[in-house]
Amino acid sequence: MAFLVKKFGGTSVGTIDRIKHVAKTLCAARKAGDDIVVVVSAMSGETNKLVAMAREVMPGTVDVRELDVLLATGEQVTIALLSMALKELGCDARSYTGAQVKVLTDSSHSKARIVSIDNEPIMSDIAAGRIVVVAGFQGVDEGGNITTLGRGGSDTSAVALAAALKADECQIYTDVDGVYTTDPRVESRARRLDRITFEEMLEMASLGSKVLQIRAVEFAGKYNVPLRVLSSFKPGQGTLITYDDEENEMEQALVSGIAFNRDEAQVTVSGVADKPGIAYAILGPIAELNIEVDVILQNIGENGLTDFTFTVHRDDYAKVMAFLSERKDDFGADSIIGNDRIVKLSIVGVGMRSHAGIASKMFQALSEAGINLRMITTSEIKISVVIDENYLELGVRALHEKFELAEEDSA
Numbered sequence: 445m446a447f448l449v450k451k452f453g454g455t456s457v458g459t460i461d462r463i464k465h466v467a468k469t470l471c472a473a474r475k476a477g478d479d480i481v482v483v484v485s486a487m488s489g490e491t492n493k494l495v496a497m498a499r500e501v502m503p504g505t506v507d508v509r510e511l512d513v514l515l516a517t518g519e520q521v522t523i524a525l526l527s528m529a530l531k532e533l534g535c536d537a538r539s540y541t542g543a544q545v546k547v548l549t550d551s552s553h554s555k556a557r558i559v560s561i562d563n564e565p566i567m568s569d570i571a572a573g574r575i576v577v578v579a580g581f582q583g584v585d586e587g588g589n590i591t592t593l594g595r596g597g598s599d600t601s602a603v604a605l606a607a608a609l610k611a612d613e614c615q616i617y618t619d620v621d622g623v624y625t626t627d628p629r630v631e632s633r634a635r636r637l638d639r640i641t642f643e644e645m646l647e648m649a650s651l652g653s654k655v656l657q658i659r660a661v662e663f664a665g666k667y668n669v670p671l672r673v674l675s676s677f678k679p680g681q682g683t684l685i686t687y688d689d690e691e692n693e694m695e696q697a698l699v700s701g702i703a704f705n706r707d708e709a710q711v712t713v714s715g716v717a718d719k720p721g722i723a724y725a726i727l728g729p730i731a732e733l734n735i736e737v738d739v740i741l742q743n744i745g746e747n748g749l750t751d752f753t754f755t756v757h758r759d760d761y762a763k764v765m766a767f768l769s770e771r772k773d774d775f776g777a778d779s780i781i782g783n784d785r786i787v788k789l790s791i792v793g794v795g796m797r798s799h800a801g802i803a804s805k806m807f808q809a810l811s812e813a814g815i816n817l818r819m820i821t822t823s824e825i826k827i828s829v830v831i832d833e834n835y836l837e838l839g840v841r842a843l844h845e846k847f848e849l850a851e852e853d854s855a
């Protein structure tokens with residue numbers, strides 16, 4: 445018997461049949477003795493439809509207060525339908541919008557932050573044996589205005605509820621059955637991880653493994669809420685995300701996963717003076733344009749000149765190239781060279797902290813595969829390389845093999 449917060453994403457409640465299926469599994473868990481708070485997203489595609497309607501009415505800058513009122517309706521539909529489905533099965537349930545439970549947020553419409561949650565109404569329903577169904581993605585500010593937490597925000601709602609209610613675990617049900625060593629579409633021998641640490645999950649998520657909203661993982665780590673990713677369609681243990689402490693001892697793999705990001709582009713500012721202020725002169729204006737810079741690299745200066753290379757999201761590439769080309773005389777650059785056909789490939793693992801030689805093993809694997817490394821960066825639990833996009837699949841498989849991440853019986 446456990447106290448669980450279970451979150452079902454849009455695909456899991458995407459049709460009436462699926463809602464009924466979710467209700468059945470919830471009822472079974474309740475009958476087995478678990479106390480359950482369910483958080484649901486809108487039916488898949490609904491939030492996008494609502495956004496499109498808003499754009500039709502307000503093609504310019506949409507009014508964010510009213511947009512939040514509109515978007516919050518998506519989740520209100522699913523909480524009602526799921527509660528009905530539960531009652532049909534003879535399982536007592538009650539639905540609540542974010543405002544009703546009182547998920548209090550700040551007033552930043554469309555990207556609100558949760559301030560507090562009122563436990564009282566939920567806990568008295570739980571004490572009465574009910575399943576509590578809460579709308580994800582939404583809250584209410586001090587002034588009573590409806591707010592939303594940003595796209596994918598239901599994950600964060602679930603984690604925040606689990607933290608506030610001191611639940612034993614927050615279980616995120618989705619269309620994959622866990623977190624994998626790498627993307628199974630690229631490496632069919634990718635293996636589901638039983639456990640992964642919050643830190644590793646954050647690195648994997650920020651590198652494009654879009655299983656969980658990054659904010660939700662950060663939140664879970666901060667409040668030490670054990671987080672589990674499970675499939676709503678395929679029974680199984682999923683992947684548990686926790687701290688690696690004595691209580692949750694993990695089998696220490698050196699590398700837990702191979703992550704990658706296809707959306708990168710590289711920009712080189714060549715022949716600039718090797719003197720104070722140059723990095724700022726180039727990157728300051730880029731930051732002011734609200735463009736996020738990822739990998740940054742500067743060469744050792746020779747003859748008083750140096751090259752400066754960095755990566756940005758591919759969507760920002762054209763803008764950055766145009767901007768710098770126009771301004772290259774301001775910082776005295778010879779030329780601006782770009783490439784938007786590059787990707788970032790990374791190995792992630794907390795085991796790196798205590799083991800030497802992981803980087804050289806990575807470079808060996810990539811060299812054996814004949815892959816040219818354009819840039820290399822490292823952090824405490826991650827090593828990343830920037831390579832040509834054509835070599836991504838090959839690189840992922842080479843690293844997966846080298847670090848022996850595959851399923852044992854599928855070799």
Ligand code: ASP
Pocket residue numbers: 453454485486491492518580581594595596597598599
């Ligand atoms: N329905 C919202 C979205 O599509 C929130 C969520 O699904 O987590 O972004």
Ligand code: MG
Pocket residue numbers: 453454485596597598599
């Ligand atoms: Mg989602």
